[in-house]
Amino acid sequence: MHTVLIRNIRSLVNTRKETGILRGEGLKELPCIDDAFLYVEDGIIKAFGKMQDLPEHLTAMDIIDADGSYVLPCWCDSHSHLVFAASREEEFVDKINGLSYAAIAAKGGGILNSAAKLNATSEDALYESAYKRLNELIALGTGALEIKSGYGLSVEGELKMLRVIKRLKENASIPIKSTFLAAHAFPAKYKNDHEGYIRLIIEDMLPVIAEEQLADFVDVFCEEGFFSVEEMQRVCEAGAQYGLRPKLHVNQLNSIGGIEAGIALNAVSLDHLETLTEDEIEHLSSPTWQGLCTLLPTAAFFLRMQYQPARQLIDAGCAVALASDFNPGSSPSGNMNFVVSLSCIQMKMLPEEAINAATVNGAFAMNLENEVGSITIGKKANIIFTRPMSSLAYLPYAFGNNMIEKVMINGSFVMTR
Numbered sequence: 001m002h003t004v005l006i007r008n009i010r011s012l013v014n015t016r017k018e019t020g021i022l023r024g025e026g027l028k029e030l031p032c033i034d035d036a037f038l039y040v041e042d043g044i045i046k047a048f049g050k051m052q053d054l055p056e057h058l059t060a061m062d063i064i065d066a067d068g069s070y071v072l073p074c075w076c077d078s079h080s081h082l083v084f085a086a087s088r089e090e091e092f093v094d095k096i097n098g099l100s101y102a103a104i105a106a107k108g109g110g111i112l113n114s115a116a117k118l119n120a121t122s123e124d125a126l127y128e129s130a131y132k133r134l135n136e137l138i139a140l141g142t143g144a145l146e147i148k149s150g151y152g153l154s155v156e157g158e159l160k161m162l163r164v165i166k167r168l169k170e171n172a173s174i175p176i177k178s179t180f181l182a183a184h185a186f187p188a189k190y191k192n193d194h195e196g197y198i199r200l201i202i203e204d205m206l207p208v209i210a211e212e213q214l215a216d217f218v219d220v221f222c223e224e225g226f227f228s229v230e231e232m233q234r235v236c237e238a239g240a241q242y243g244l245r246p247k248l249h250v251n252q253l254n255s256i257g258g259i260e261a262g263i264a265l266n267a268v269s270l271d272h273l274e275t276l277t278e279d280e281i282e283h284l285s286s287p288t289w290q291g292l293c294t295l296l297p298t299a300a301f302f303l304r305m306q307y308q309p310a311r312q313l314i315d316a317g318c319a320v321a322l323a324s325d326f327n328p329g330s331s332p333s334g335n336m337n338f339v340v341s342l343s344c345i346q347m348k349m350l351p352e353e354a355i356n357a358a359t360v361n362g363a364f365a366m367n368l369e370n371e372v373g374s375i376t377i378g379k380k381a382n383i384i385f386t387r388p389m390s391s392l393a394y395l396p397y398a399f400g401n402n403m404i405e406k407v408m409i410n411g412s413f414v415m416t417r
């Protein structure tokens with residue numbers, strides 16, 4: 001048995017006996033233990049507390065002096081498009097020159113551009129590049145990740161992406177969840193035959209996905225010019241036949257009814273939410289919906305859009321999670337430290353709220369709440385050690401500085417500065 005004892009932690013952050021989804025005021029409470037120890041057996045948290053209460057007999061194979069670091073649970077990034085064939089900086093330049101996201105999509109750029117490149121790339125090459133990106137994210141403190149398909153948009157392409165995600169799940173050191181997002185855009189061939197593409201998803205993709213156990217969730221980009229509310233409902237209802245709960249892209253650009261429909265479909269999370277009406281905020285705050293509002297501020301930042309109304313959502317009592325949306329089109333960074341900073345700087349989330357939203361609630365947004373997201377006995381020792389800081393608020397305050405000293409996954413260090 002491998003045992004680890006971490007001593008002299010300046011503050012052990014997000015210590016919880018048990019976890020529930022954090023909503024409204026609850027997001028402000030971030031329990032911490034100052035001057036703490038943490039004990040780990042075979043990668044699982046077994047004990048923690050104040051240094052003065054450290055049992056004398058408690059020793060371990062590895063004794064680590066945290067030397068005044070803050071220790072936090074790793075980030076739980078519940079929305080990413082990590083598997084892609086190529087970056088899209090040419091569109092980034094188009095945008096600087098004045099083209100809108102919708103205009104780029106309309107001229108065959110955007111998601112269709114990524115799909116053309118992905119269909120021309122081998123499964124092995126996709127796996128290698130995604131595995132490299134994954135390890136870069138882990139070094140930045142990500143300790144659990146959701147990854148979507150959605151750049152295949154053909155039977156072969158979607159299955160190829162999902163098989164890559166399955167290989168990542170098998171080989172990665174962190175928990176990964178897979179989301180089926182063939183309903184990300186209509187391929188050119190089906191531009192005027194939506195019915196044909198929906199049938200391809202339902203009849204040709206979903207049965208194979210279920211057979212090979214390639215997905216945990218189903219997703220749809222519900223947006224003008226993409227999938228209508230009715231199309232989203234059909235895909236989700238078909239996914240439900242195979243036990244896939246929805247995590248949905250809604251209200252990024254327009255408010256077309258995706259929120260009400262998503263809640264009725266019992267979505268695990270409704271993601272993006274840049275464009276919200278007062279009524280929709282009220283719906284999202286309904287305590288009968290046990291789902292999360294997943295905000296992706298780096299997508300709004302990169303696309304120069306209005307930020308998600310985090311303050312209004314939290315003040316209305318919503319359960320907010322934060323995620324990176326890492327993808328080549330609208331958020332070419334999976335750095336959750338920047339997501340947390342941006343949430344505080346631009347969305348007026350308090351550091352405690354942002355840290356809770358990026359850990360506990362992120363874990364709930366992937367159904368990984370029993371494994372990660374807090375310092376809790378029985379959860380994985382996937383933890384971040386910070387560099388010396390004057391207070392916890394320094395972490396989001398010092399945006400762009402890498403405040404991570406070390407990252408531990410399953411009780412072993414993966415990166416040392």
Ligand SMILES: N=CN[C@@H](CCC(=O)O)C(=O)O
Pocket residue numbers: 110111114221249252299325327328329330331
């Ligand atoms: N909005 C839809 N999907 C992605 C962007 C995909 C792309 O542009 O490649 C998102 O979440 O931002």
Ligand SMILES: [Zn+2]
Pocket residue numbers: 079080081249325327
């Ligand atoms: Zn996305």
